[in-house]
Amino acid sequence: MAPAPTPARNPAAPLDLDRVAALRRADLLTMIHLAKSGHVGGSLSSVDILTALYYDVLDVRPDEPRWPGRDRFVLSKGHSVEGLLCILADRGFFPRAELATYCRYGSRLIGHPSVKVPGIELCTGALGHGLPAGVGMALGAKRTGQTWRTYVLMGDGEQAEGSVWEAAMAAAAHKLDNLVGILDRNRLQISGPTEQVMPLENLADKWRAFGWEVVRVNGHDIPALIAALRGAPCRPGAPTLVLADTTKGRGVKLMENAVKWHHGVPSKEQLAEALADLGVGEVSF
Amino acid sequence: MGAPCRQAYSETLLAIARQDPTVFVVCSDSSGSAMLGDFAAQLPGQFVEAGIAEQDAVGIGAGLANAGLKPFVTGPACFYSMRSAEQVKVDVAYSHSNVKVVGISGGVSYGALGTSHHSLQDIATMCAIPDLAVVLPADAWQTARMTESLVAYDGPVYVRMGRNAVPDVYGPGGVSGRTDPFVLGKANLLLEGDDVLVVSAGEALHAAYVGATLLRERGISAAVLDLASIMPLDEGAVLAAAARVRAVVTVEEHSVHGGIGSLVASLLAERAPRRMRRIAFPRENLVTGTGAEVFVHYGLTPENVAAQGEALLREVDAAGGAGAGAR
Ligand SMILES: Cc1ncc(C[n+]2csc(CCOP(=O)(O)OP(=O)(O)O)c2C)c(N)n1
Numbered sequence: 001m002a003p004a005p006t007p008a009r010n011p012a013a014p015l016d017l018d019r020v021a022a023l024r025r026a027d028l029l030t031m032i033h034l035a036k037s038g039h040v041g042g043s044l045s046s047v048d049i050l051t052a053l054y055y056d057v058l059d060v061r062p063d064e065p066r067w068p069g070r071d072r073f074v075l076s077k078g079h080s081v082e083g084l085l086c087i088l089a090d091r092g093f094f095p096r097a098e099l100a101t102y103c104r105y106g107s108r109l110i111g112h113p114s115v116k117v118p119g120i121e122l123c124t125g126a127l128g129h130g131l132p133a134g135v136g137m138a139l140g141a142k143r144t145g146q147t148w149r150t151y152v153l154m155g156d157g158e159q160a161e162g163s164v165w166e167a168a169m170a171a172a173a174h175k176l177d178n179l180v181g182i183l184d185r186n187r188l189q190i191s192g193p194t195e196q197v198m199p200l201e202n203l204a205d206k207w208r209a210f211g212w213e214v215v216r217v218n219g220h221d222i223p224a225l226i227a228a229l230r231g232a233p234c235r236p237g238a239p240t241l242v243l244a245d246t247t248k249g250r251g252v253k254l255m256e257n258a259v260k261w262h263h264g265v266p267s268k269e270q271l272a273e274a275l276a277d278l279g280v281g282e283v284s285f
Numbered sequence: 286m287g288a289p290c291r292q293a294y295s296e297t298l299l300a301i302a303r304q305d306p307t308v309f310v311v312c313s314d315s316s317g318s319a320m321l322g323d324f325a326a327q328l329p330g331q332f333v334e335a336g337i338a339e340q341d342a343v344g345i346g347a348g349l350a351n352a353g354l355k356p357f358v359t360g361p362a363c364f365y366s367m368r369s370a371e372q373v374k375v376d377v378a379y380s381h382s383n384v385k386v387v388g389i390s391g392g393v394s395y396g397a398l399g400t401s402h403h404s405l406q407d408i409a410t411m412c413a414i415p416d417l418a419v420v421l422p423a424d425a426w427q428t429a430r431m432t433e434s435l436v437a438y439d440g441p442v443y444v445r446m447g448r449n450a451v452p453d454v455y456g457p458g459g460v461s462g463r464t465d466p467f468v469l470g471k472a473n474l475l476l477e478g479d480d481v482l483v484v485s486a487g488e489a490l491h492a493a494y495v496g497a498t499l500l501r502e503r504g505i506s507a508a509v510l511d512l513a514s515i516m517p518l519d520e521g522a523v524l525a526a527a528a529r530v531r532a533v534v535t536v537e538e539h540s541v542h543g544g545i546g547s548l549v550a551s552l553l554a555e556r557a558p559r560r561m562r563r564i565a566f567p568r569e570n571l572v573t574g575t576g577a578e579v580f581v582h583y584g585l586t587p588e589n590v591a592a593q594g595e596a597l598l599r600e601v602d603a604a605g606g607a608g609a610g611a612r
C-alpha cells in the first residue's frame with residue numbers, strides 16, 4: 001500500500017527556515033573551527049536539505065529518539081555529519097553545549113554519524129552504505145504494515161559506489177514507494193568535479209532506468225525541497241529520488257564551489273568572514 | 286619528527302615510475318590523501334581514476350596486472366581492507382595477480398573521524414588470505430626501501446601505512462640509526478637482549494623501540510624485533526629472539542585479536558611457549574581522539590611498553606622462570 005502524502009507534522013516549526021539554515025551553517029563552521037577538523041563543503045551544501053527534513057518533513061521525537069513510529073533518516077554521505085549534529089542539537093536530541101566537544105578526546109561526537117548520538121539511526125562514513133540500509137528499513141515498514149517513511153541523503157561522488165545501484169535495483173523490485181533518496185548534486189568530490197573524476201550524467205536518466213521517479217529541485221530552495229519531499233511518492237509502487245542541485249560550500253563566498261574546501265578548517269578570520277556572509281553574529285555553545 | 290610514510294611512498298613510486306612505464310597507480314578519489322597528485326599530473330598515462338569505488342579499483346588492478354602492468358592500487362586502508370576484501374582475496378591473491386594494494390591513513394591515524402575510518406582488523410583479515418604478503422612499514426625511511434622492493438617483487442601484497450608524520454626508527458636520523466634493507470619475509474632484530482623481547486611492526490614500532498630502551502636504562506636486557514613483513518612471518522627470527530628471553534611483549538596498532546600478538550602467540554605456543562603481554566586495541570568501539578590521544582589511551586606508549594615488560598618479567602620470575610607460566 002502506498003503511504004498517504006505526509007501531513008504537516010511540526011506546527012511549532014519556525015517560519016523563517018532560511019534563517020534557521022543560516023544559523024545552523026554558522027554553528028557548524030564554528031564547531032569545525034573549534035575542533036580543527038571537519039568536512040566543510042559537503043556539510044554546507046546539505047544544510048538546506050537537512051533543514052527541510054528536520055524542521056518540517058520528518059516525524060521524529062527528540063525526547064524519544066527511538067520511538068518506533070518515527071520516520072527514518074540516514075545520512076549516507078556521513079562526512080557531512082557536522083550539519084546533522086548541529087540540527088539534532090538544536091531540535092533537542094542532545095544538549096547544544098555538547099557541540100563544543102566535537103572530535104575532542106572522549107566525546108561521543110566523532111567525525112561521522114554514530115549511533116552513540118541520539119537521533120542517529122546508523123553508523124555511516126563509509127560511502128555507499130545508506131541506501132541499502134534504507135531499503136531494509138522501508139521494506140521492514142512495508143512488511144509490518146507501518147506507515148513511517150525512510151529518507152536517505154547521498155552525495156554525488158558517492159554514486160560511483162556499486163552498492164548504491166544494487167540498492168536502487170532492490171528498492172524498485174520491492175516497490176518501495178515509502179523510500180525517498182535525496183541526492184546532494186553539488187558536482188564536486190574530493191579530487192575535483194564529478195564529471196572529470198568519474199562522469200555521472202545523465203543521472204536522472206540512470207535513476208529512472210532503475211525504476212525510480214525522479215524529482216529535480218533547487219537544493220537550496222527550502223519550500224521547494226519540502227514540497228518535493230512531501231510530494232513523494234509520485235507514483236504508487238515507485239521509490240522517489242529527489243535530485244537536489246546544490247552548491248558545495250553554499251552560503252560562504254570563499255568556500256562556494258572550491259574543491260579545496262571539501263575538508264578544511266576555517267581560521268579565526270575566515271570564520272568571521274563566513275559569519276558575516278551568513279548574517280549571523282558570533283556563535284557560542 | 287620524520288615525514289609521513291605516505292609521502293615517502295608516493296615520492297619513491299613516482300621516481301621509479303618515471304623510469305618504468307609499467308608501474309601504474311589506481312586511485313578511488315584518493316589521489317590527494319595518498320599524496321599521488323603529482324603522479325597523476327606527471328604520468329597521466331600510468332594513472333587510473335576509478336571514482337569512489339574501491340571494489341572496482343582492486344578489480345581494475347587485477348586486470349591491469351593480467352595485461353602485464355604493475356598496479357599499485359592506493360587509498361584508505363579501512364576501505365581497501367574491508368570494502369574490497371573479496372576482490373583482494375579472489376581477484377588478487379588466489380589469482381596470483383601482481384597487484385600491490387596499498388592502504389594509506391591506516392590504523393587509527395584518521396583519529397576522531399572515527400570507527401568507519403579506522404583499520405584495526407586488516408592484519409587479521411589479510412593474513413588469513415593465502416599467498417598475500419602483508420607489510421606494515423614503520424617510518425618514511427623504511428617505506429621508501431619497501432616501495433623499491435615491492436616494485437621488483439612479482440606477487441600480491443597488502444601494505445598498510447599511516448597518515449601522519451611519524452618519528453623515524455630507521456635511517457641516519459632514526460632512533461635506532463639502523464639502515465637495514467627491506468626484504469619481504471625478513472624481520473629485523475634492532476636490539477639484542479636476554480630478558481624480554483618486544484615484537485612490533487608499523488607505526489607502533491617507535492613506541493616499542495623507545496619502551497625497550499627505557500627497560501635497558503633500568504638494567505633489563507630488552508630485545509626489539511621489527512617484523513616489517515607480517516606475512517610471510519619470519520618465524521625463524523621470532524623463535525631465535527624468543528629463545529633468549531623469559532618474556533615477550535607485542536605492540537601493534539591493531540585489534541588485539543588476529544594481529545601481531547596473535548601471530549606471535551600462536552607460533553610460540555606451538556614451538557617454544559613464553560609468557561606474553563599483547564599491547565593492542567581492545568575489541569570495542571574506541572574512545573574519540575586524535576591518533577596520538579588514542580595511542581596514549583590504550584597504552585601504545587614507551588612508558589607502558591616498559592611497564593608491561595617489567596611487570597611481566599616479575600610475574601615470570603615469581604612463577605619460576607621462562608616458559609613456566611605457559612606450562
Ligand atoms: C567507501 C568510501 N570511500 C571513500 C571515502 C572517502 N571520502 C569521504 S568524502 C568523499 C567524497 C565524497 O564526495 P560526494 O559524495 O560528492 O560528497 P560531497 O561533495 O557532498 O561532500 C570521499 C571519497 C569514504 N568516506 N567512503
Ligand SMILES: [Mg+2]
Pocket residue numbers: 155156157184185186187188189
Ligand atoms: Mg559532491
